[in-house]
Amino acid sequence: MDSLTSGKLTLADKSVSASRPPLFYHAAAVLGRRQVAVGLRTRGRTPRRWTNGGDGGEAGDSLGQETDVEAHHTPVMVREVLSALQVKAGGVYVDCTVGEGGHSLAVLGEAPGVRTVGIDKDTDAIATAQRRLGGHPGRVVLVQGNYTHLDNIVREHGVRPVDGVLFDLGISSLQLETGVRGFSIRREARLDMRFDTLQEVTAHQVVNGYPERALADIIYQFGEEPGARRVAREIVRSRPMETTTELAAAVQRAIGRRPGSRTHVATRTFQAIRMAVNEELDNLNRGLDQGIDVLGPGGRLVVISYHSLEDRRVKSTLRRAASDCICPPGTPQCICGHKASIRLVQRKVIRPTAEEVEANPRSRSARLRAAERI
């Protein structure tokens, strides 16, 4: 637990205080078998106001105190997350998708002495979370990396087993609204869509380099786009393609307008390409397994997903882990030797309230599932 007492932003082997002013950091991250050169430049913008300290100086440690740092993302189902995590005094919680730190902030304020480890692939998100969680010095560790390294990360920080693990999947408003990241259909930008801007594969490579068949499979499987073959054909015909606007226009040429639909005709294709670029479903499978493994008895796993593909994976992984037998149906006698490692906190998925959807329309597709480690 000692390593959580110093409030570190960790880029694997280098750490900096979460309450220091934004600087330029450079470090090599060695996590598991992956070695990544990590350069994180936090934007030079100074927080407008720290409620309990100067400009990023030592802030106070009072519970639930939110530093007034500009955030783009409204965290979803906060009340439900806190209730499912059953945050307890002195507990350690891992926010695997810390984003701008909205959920972490709520967890830190929920009980005395709570500590959090926040992970995100996105250096901009980590920089914002660092400023936002600065009001809890000594209780926050931030790690720029992939949550598929969760097990290594908690071991490295000496906090395994932990009391709770949260995954809030998908994309943040910060990413969507930052035009240059290339996530938004409505903002012209170079085709990028990387959560981790240090990763090599971009949407540009997928769109311009993948064979038509592979593109069609991606768009069908990850976007559940019925017109996937037509879209893939039109993308290949329109190559080379540089921008989000060109991609959206190609999809529109392939499918035409969808009368009555409130979403853009290219929404499914953009989602599919983003999921392929970031290997989202593979990461989810690996992350969930580790999320269960790192929990101590009674620890809680909470997952918020935003579309049926993700939710199906979450549901089946949790059901399997909660089962004492995973033999194929019809096997006369159990031969698998599987033992349940979790119990489902509730059988049915939890949805946001109508009030939340009204206040934050981006929450409308959220589905929360929770489990408890046995």
Ligand SMILES: C[S@@+](CC[C@H](N)C(=O)[O-])C[C@H]1O[C@@H](n2cnc3c(N)ncnc32)[C@H](O)[C@@H]1O
């Ligand atoms: C919906 S946002 C989280 C928002 C956050 N709960 C908040 O309150 O601000 C999802 C975040 O997950 C991050 N992410 C997606 N896949 C990841 C992965 N495999 N490892 C680490 N972070 C990931 C994204 O970069 C994004 O910042």
